Amino acid sequence: MVYRAERAMSSATATVAVNRPTMQDVALRAGVSRALVSLVMNKSPRVSDQKRRAVLRAAAELGYRPNLPARQLARRRTHTIGVLVDNLRNPFFGEVVDGIEAEAADNDYSVLILNGRREAQREIEAVETFLQAGVEAIALVGTRFSADELDRLRVTTPCVVVAGGASYSVSTVGTDDRLGAELAVQHLAALGHSRISHLDGGRSATAEQRSRGYRSGMKLAGLEQFIDVRGGGDQEADAAEAIDELLAVSDPPTAIFAFNDLLAAGALNRLDEAGVPVPSAMSLVGFDNTFISALRHLSLTTINQPTLAMGRLAATTLLAQVSDGSRELQRHTLQPEIVVRSTTCPPRTGPLTRTR
Amino acid sequence: MVYRAERAMSSATATVAVNRPTMQDVALRAGVSRALVSLVMNKSPRVSDQKRRAVLRAAAELGYRPNLPARQLARRRTHTIGVLVDNLRNPFFGEVVDGIEAEAADNDYSVLILNGRREAQREIEAVETFLQAGVEAIALVGTRFSADELDRLRVTTPCVVVAGGASYSVSTVGTDDRLGAELAVQHLAALGHSRISHLDGGRSATAEQRSRGYRSGMKLAGLEQFIDVRGGGDQEADAAEAIDELLAVSDPPTAIFAFNDLLAAGALNRLDEAGVPVPSAMSLVGFDNTFISALRHLSLTTINQPTLAMGRLAATTLLAQVSDGSRELQRHTLQPEIVVRSTTCPPRTGPLTRTR
DNA sequence: ATAGACCATTAGAGCGCTCTAACCCACGGC
DNA sequence: GCCGTGGGTTAGAGCGCTCTAATGGTCTAT
8 A cells, every 4th residue: 555655656756767667566566565576686595485476477577677776876886897998999908808898797797888089088087987887996908097197096996907007006917018029029139130120109008018128128139229119109000100210211120019910010001002021121020919910911920918818807806806895906917928920030131122 | 963963874874885975975064955066066057156166165175976876866867878889809890889989978978888799698688787777778789689679679768770780670870781782793793703702791780781782783783693602700710611612613703792801801811821812813802991901911892881970870869869759760871882902803814723 | 115036045855776673473492 | 371583574764866846035126
């Protein structure tokens, strides 16, 4: 009786919007209390089989669906982790997100994906959204945040940077970018190259580590005097200018290590346009081992990162921090490995000759 | 006084979790009522400047942040549209999502991105999540849903299929896939090809239309008797088997039209492995004009789709339906165009010769 | 002076759910 | 016959917010 009255009142109040059935409606129909419906919905074991069935039937008949915001409000928990992706167009990031999502799902967490679209401002807005939405943890996939901003963020919410730099004061999951870059240089050096230039990643998160690895790799190989870093970027189009610069000098380098595969692909384009055969006149190494590097026509020598594992590890780290409340700083560094394909060979002998 | 008491009570009740400041706290600190804080937060014009400033200051001092679930519950609106992406690793989908997101943001909507990871089951779960979360509309980017399932869905929530088939009984935004396929065939036919085979898209949403376009294109060119469709897929790896089949016959076709760029790239790989030079011995056309087709080393002739515009249009369509409450079925078909690059040329004369 | 109009402000109910504490009703032990 | 005991069930407060209707005050018109 009371139920009926309440419900009547509330539907009189209701104005626009969908008006989907509520727990009250289910309770009414099943002849039980609201609380019991809640117990059934949350799979509590202390409900008699008879009532459980009645409730489930009523729910099915009404097409009842729990209201997530209401549930989150009442629980004071969202069971959600926020994932901020730098750029949805880079398949590398897509793979990492897949990993995070898979691990989160295995632990009954859902994932709120937001897209920074390569702009720092949008990242800030995204974090604001995360915080308002009450995500319990945040994964930053290839972030453009400064160390300072991250410092402020981690106070509020557990967070982890995936595939970003390692210099932050927040937990990180990533490949050893520095080592990866060293591997690239080492590979080239072993082939006999000495004049190896680097196309850097501009404002990308991992740019600094890779460039550092390039430098240390060069030193290790005793090639310190040949260190040469050119402004690049993280997109294909960013390579053209740097390549032009490189080719403008009297005796260009014999090898190039590019920040990532996309940049390497762009470099390949430009070299081709300039009539410089790869690898015979110029060796080229990328980074990320995205599927494009495996395309036979590119067949790019590159550095592999275990993307899926990185994603899963990021989620695991976050969920552990959420459950034990700790905010311990963790550094997970996975091992990169070089994948040798067809864009590297011993250096040309003599000056750079162009086919056109 | 009353406020203080209430607040004391509620914080005594509070147990775990973050305990972020609420409107009540802000109201207390600013010496106003909860309702006034709400008005300020929602930028109501009917608040005195003095109080507004006081509220904003108190909010800033406390680090107040509106609680999204609470707000959504009270408003009975979420101002969110759900975006279900088939596959985050395909850059094509990433671009479409970018478009949706941009348009949604321009209209003060946020976007809940869920990833189907190429599995129908996950799509169903994702939609369930959308419905529980109370999204006001749903965009399905490259869905694997059946027409039936979509039919049921559109009753509940406005939805639009982007870059999917056009045969559904829900609104769609897409390229004219059929025309696109016809353009591909027409281009090949104009070059002199008659034996043109098609590698289809398997269970992909747009597979049927493209395959239909292939057939009608063949008919239009008077090549009906050469129609030949091979099982493909939507990933690079799916091409190998079909190519092997194709090459196994006594006199293989002179041209191939692949379902999408990824499949075309895979085909290119396999043809290369088999020693079949492209395009001299075999012409190849893809679909989507993703960035990989533009890579000089692939330089794939393909069909362009205006991805960003598709995304924006999808969002516009949904938002219109949300605001005027109509559920009118709309068909937006954008024009594809052929982008001729280097994987097509006149057919070989004589039998297929292999270089290895 | 008084009614009406208008403005900023507020009380308080309500959104749909969860969760604690209480309740009821066997049942068994004394 | 009375008192736990404990499992199934429920009342009711509370989560943080919005929104309607009401309040009180100032201002103008009468």
